[in-house]
Amino acid sequence: MLALAACTSTPKPGQPWVVTQLEAPATGPRVLGVYAHPDDETSAAAILYKTRAHLGGVCDLLLITNGEGGFKYSTLAEDLYEAELTDESVGRALLPEIRRDEFLEGCALMQIRAAYFLEQTDHRYSTDPEEVLASDAGVWDLDRIEDALVERMTLGRYDFILTLAPTPQTHGHHQAATILALRAAARLPADQRPALLCARQETADGAPDPPAILAGYPETALAAGAPPLIFDRTQPFGHRGRLDYRVLVNWVIAAHKSQGTMQLAMSRGLRTHLFLFALSPPGSAAAAEAWLAGLAQPQFTPREYSSSAGTNASSSTPIQ
Numbered sequence: 001m002l003a004l005a006a007c008t009s010t011p012k013p014g015q016p017w018v019v020t021q022l023e024a025p026a027t028g029p030r031v032l033g034v035y036a037h038p039d040d041e042t043s044a045a046a047i048l049y050k051t052r053a054h055l056g057g058v059c060d061l062l063l064i065t066n067g068e069g070g071f072k073y074s075t076l077a078e079d080l081y082e083a084e085l086t087d088e089s090v091g092r093a094l095l096p097e098i099r100r101d102e103f104l105e106g107c108a109l110m111q112i113r114a115a116y117f118l119e120q121t122d123h124r125y126s127t128d129p130e131e132v133l134a135s136d137a138g139v140w141d142l143d144r145i146e147d148a149l150v151e152r153m154t155l156g157r158y159d160f161i162l163t164l165a166p167t168p169q170t171h172g173h174h175q176a177a178t179i180l181a182l183r184a185a186a187r188l189p190a191d192q193r194p195a196l197l198c199a200r201q202e203t204a205d206g207a208p209d210p211p212a213i214l215a216g217y218p219e220t221a222l223a224a225g226a227p228p229l230i231f232d233r234t235q236p237f238g239h240r241g242r243l244d245y246r247v248l249v250n251w252v253i254a255a256h257k258s259q260g261t262m263q264l265a266m267s268r269g270l271r272t273h274l275f276l277f278a279l280s281p282p283g284s285a286a287a288a289e290a291w292l293a294g295l296a297q298p299q300f301t302p303r304e305y306s307s308s309a310g311t312n313a314s315s316s317t318p319i320q
C-alpha cells in the first residue's frame, strides 16, 4: 500500500521529495524522467507506473521549472485554491507551490520514488528553445541544470532517461529540457550513460512520426535503425477487459487541477511511441526493447465472479 502522506514531508532545501518508500531494492529497470514543467510527466505516466508496479523497477522525476507560466488556464482552479490565479502576478506567486503539490500527488499515483525540483523560472510560452538555451538568455541557470542532471544520472545509475520529443512545434522549454538531458548524458563515460528516449503520443488522429533532428542541435539525432518502441495504454485488463492504462494517466492528469487545458487531454493518448536518441550507449535498443516487452505483459490476474457480483457470463452490459 502506498503511503500518500509521504508527499507531505518537506525535505531540506536542495534535497529530493521522497514520494514512495521502496521496501526492497529495484529488481527492474531504473528510469529517470526529465521534464521542463509539472504535467509533462503525464506523457509517460502509465509507463512509469507499470515499470514500478509490474516490473519492480524504480522511477524518479527531475523537473526544471516551477511551472508558474501556467497561470493562463487556471480559471476553474481559482475557487479551489481561493486565489485569482489567472492574474499573472498572483499566478506567478502562488503556482510554484500549488503545481509542486499537484505534481507530487501525481507522483504518488505513479509510484515514483523521488522527485527533484530545480526551481527554474517558467518565463513564458515560446517555441524557441534559444529563449532559455542562448548563452546570454539569463532565464535558467544552465550550468546548474546540467551539473544537477550529471549528478542525478551518476548517482541514480539509470537504465533509461525519458524526455519529451524536441520538435520545433512544441514548447521551447520542452525542447530545451530534452537537449540539456542529452548534453548531460554526453558528459558521462559511455559505459555509465543511460539510454535516452523521447515520447510522442498516438491518438485517434494517427501515429506520430519520429522527431527529425532539431536544426542547430546535433545531439537530438535519433539512433539509426532502432526498432519501434510502443507502449499501448489501451491494453485491456480488469473485469471483461473493460479497463486500461488510460485510467492511470487520467488520474495523473486530474492531479494538475490548476492546468485547465491539460484536463482536456484525458483519454486522448492511445499509444506512447518512444524514440531512441543516437547518443545512447551500445546495447540500448535491445535493452529498451526488452523493457517495452515487459511492459506489454499482462499485469493483473482476472478474477472469476459468481452471480452475487451482479453479473453473468452472457451479459456484456457494464454493471452500474
Ligand SMILES: [Zn+2]
Binding pocket: 036, 037, 039, 040, 171, 174
Ligand atoms: Zn510542458
